[in-house]
Amino acid sequence: MGAPQLLSAYAGHWTGDGTGVTVILPPPGTVASGEVRGGAPATREFALLDPTRLVDRVDAVVLSGGSAFGLAAADGVMGALRERGLGFPTPAGPVPIVVGMSIFDPSVRTGPPDAAAGRAAARAAWDGEAFGAGRVGAGTGASSGRWRDRLDPGGVGWAVRAAGPARVAAVVVVNAWGDVLDAAGEPLFAAGAPPERTAAAFGMQNTTVGVVLTDAALTKTDCFLLAQSGHTGFARTIHPAHSRYDGDAVVALATGEAAAPADLDLVRAVAVGVVAEAVRAAVSAQ
Numbered sequence: 001m002g003a004p005q006l007l008s009a010y011a012g013h014w015t016g017d018g019t020g021v022t023v024i025l026p027p028p029g030t031v032a033s034g035e036v037r038g039g040a041p042a043t044r045e046f047a048l049l050d051p052t053r054l055v056d057r058v059d060a061v062v063l064s065g066g067s068a069f070g071l072a073a074a075d076g077v078m079g080a081l082r083e084r085g086l087g088f089p090t091p092a093g094p095v096p097i098v099v100g101m102s103i104f105d106p107s108v109r110t111g112p113p114d115a116a117a118g119r120a121a122a123r124a125a126w127d128g129e130a131f132g133a134g135r136v137g138a139g140t141g142a143s144s145g146r147w148r149d150r151l152d153p154g155g156v157g158w159a160v161r162a163a164g165p166a167r168v169a170a171v172v173v174v175n176a177w178g179d180v181l182d183a184a185g186e187p188l189f190a191a192g193a194p195p196e197r198t199a200a201a202f203g204m205q206n207t208t209v210g211v212v213l214t215d216a217a218l219t220k221t222d223c224f225l226l227a228q229s230g231h232t233g234f235a236r237t238i239h240p241a242h243s244r245y246d247g248d249a250v251v252a253l254a255t256g257e258a259a260a261p262a263d264l265d266l267v268r269a270v271a272v273g274v275v276a277e278a279v280r281a282a283v284s285a286q
Contacts, residue, residue, distance in 0.1 A: 001128070005128065013121055019066055020113065024171060025060050031218060031256065035231060045100065046099065046249070058097050060096065060122070066105065079115065103208075105141030140155075163266050164262050169274065170278040176206055212274070226252035236276045
């Protein structure tokens with residue numbers, strides 16, 4: 001088994017023809033929660049991330065193309081985890097908790113990722129393969145700027161920053177209806193275009209999804225708040241964000257491995273910037 005690629009988590013891609021899968025495999029015992037703000041999500045096992053639900057730990061997060069069809073990639077990851085004896089303990093054996101989030105890409109028509117693709121992405125993660133950015137993995141068929149009738153760059157991006165004694169990482173798949181913005185709030189790929197459209201193009205093929213990972217020791221409710229901060233990072237770098245035509249969703253993971261207690265509000269503030277950096281990295285690594 002290779003070394004972890006993202007803090008203490010294994011992260012890997014499977015890249016196919018115009019689509020792909022990106023898998024995040026945190027260490028056992030990682031606490032998780034999440035939030036959906038887009039109007040058209042394609043998700044798996046998201047209900048259990050609610051802070052009121054029993055299970056507070058997640059074994060994997062699977063990001064994929066293929067819209068709802070691509071959620072099948074999580075089946076392969078779940079099977080690979082069970083073979084390793086990982087998952088929520090039950091009388092019948094461990095049941096891996098695998099959360100899925102998918103974007104809409106051309107593979108909805110040509111052939112979405114399946115269980116074998118998910119298993120291949122998990123194997124790439126465990127083997128320690130380089131965790132690339134841009135048009136790889138779940139970002140292979142992604143784009144942005146559709147509200148302007150454009151197909152501007154999309155893809156996968158990631159970033160890591162310190163937050164006091166803790167660290168925060170973000171992995172984002174950008175397939176946004178809106179524009180990706182630079183640090184000054186201007187569209188990166190529609191220079192000189194007005195910030196608003198009076199008649200936005202209709203779109204049903206969009207979504208930005210992400211994972212925020214920290215080594216701070218957080219509760220499930222803390223992770224829910226951290227996921228909210230991830231969405232703030234979306235709003236800072238994508239306009240418009242969280243539309244009816246996007247399935248925007250964020251999962252927050254906390255491994256609890258930091259050497260000293262971390263301040264939740266500092267972790268959340270840093271997460272906003274990390275997510276923003278990951279969004280821009282996704283579209284610049286072409």
